[in-house]
Amino acid sequence: GAGVSQTPSNKVTEKGKYVELRCDPISGHTALYWYRQSLGQGPEFLIYFQGTGAADDSGLPNDRFFAVRPEGSVSTLKIQRTERGDSAVYLCASSTEHYSYNEQFFGPGTRLTVL
Amino acid sequence: ELKVEQNPLFLSMQEGKNYTIYCNYSTTSDRLYWYRQDPGKSLESLFVLLSNGAVKQEGRLMASLDTKARLSTLHITAAVHDLSATYFCAPEGFQKLVFGTGTRLLVSP
Numbered sequence: 001g002a003g004v005s006q007t008p009s010n011k012v013t014e015k016g017k018y019v020e021l022r023c024d025p026i027s028g029h030t031a032l033y034w035y036r037q038s039l040g041q042g043p044e045f046l047i048y049f050q051g052t053g054a055a056d057d058s059g060l061p062n063d064r065f066f067a068v069r070p071e072g073s074v075s076t077l078k079i080q081r082t083e084r085g086d087s088a089v090y091l092c093a094s095s096t097e098h099y100s101y102n103e104q105f106f107g108p109g110t111r112l113t114v115l
Numbered sequence: 116e117l118k119v120e121q122n123p124l125f126l127s128m129q130e131g132k133n134y135t136i137y138c139n140y141s142t143t144s145d146r147l148y149w150y151r152q153d154p155g156k157s158l159e160s161l162f163v164l165l166s167n168g169a170v171k172q173e174g175r176l177m178a179s180l181d182t183k184a185r186l187s188t189l190h191i192t193a194a195v196h197d198l199s200a201t202y203f204c205a206p207e208g209f210q211k212l213v214f215g216t217g218t219r220l221l222v223s224p
Contacts, residue, residue: 042205043212048210106159
């Protein structure tokens with residue numbers, strides 16, 4: 001079956017601009033996660049959705065970052081007034097959130113470059 | 116706050132050799148995951164370890180979990196070039212995964 005998909009695969013923008021990154025999870029997965037991976041580092045948690053609601057947004061670095069999942073499937077990560085330090089690969093993952101394990105399946109990522 | 120430390124950070128080994136990657140984490144977690152990442156690619160799930168003493172094997176890789184010691188290991192047996200990649204461990208903390216900095220493995224002939 002289809003895996004997690006993310007669009008665009010690459011995004012180049014200028015400092016101060018607004019960007020939206022999209023994630024399509026695996027069909028039927030109720031949990032959706034956003035992570036950010038900087039060069040040479042492991043992924044860093046940003047936000048987690050259970051259904052339509054953000055269950056944990058403690059990883060969002062500041063109020064320029066916002067994410068939505070209005071129908072409990074596709075999610076959009078929105079970044080306002082982008083800064084050069086926002087440049088990274090943004091990864092989306094989804095899981096079935098079985099009661100005993102939470103194996104997350106990752107998408108290919110969106111590479112964001114802020115000039 | 117859950118913190119994760121992997122070592123070594125970089126491992127260069129010859130084909131046919133054995134080695135172990137270590138993953139230590141700072142607070143209690145009963146579930147831990149191992150992922151592989153090839154350059155420029157996303158993360159591929161390797162192992163799901165769900166309880167103390169769990170051991171999983173797939174091909175030349177074997178992962179184990181000791182929740183009391185807060186330690187997981189990834190053992191490589193008779194390495195081959197195709198195993199060259201970056202390996203991440205990720206214990207689970209309140210539904211989210213906390214990743215280590217990764218171990219970059221390079222296997223050469």
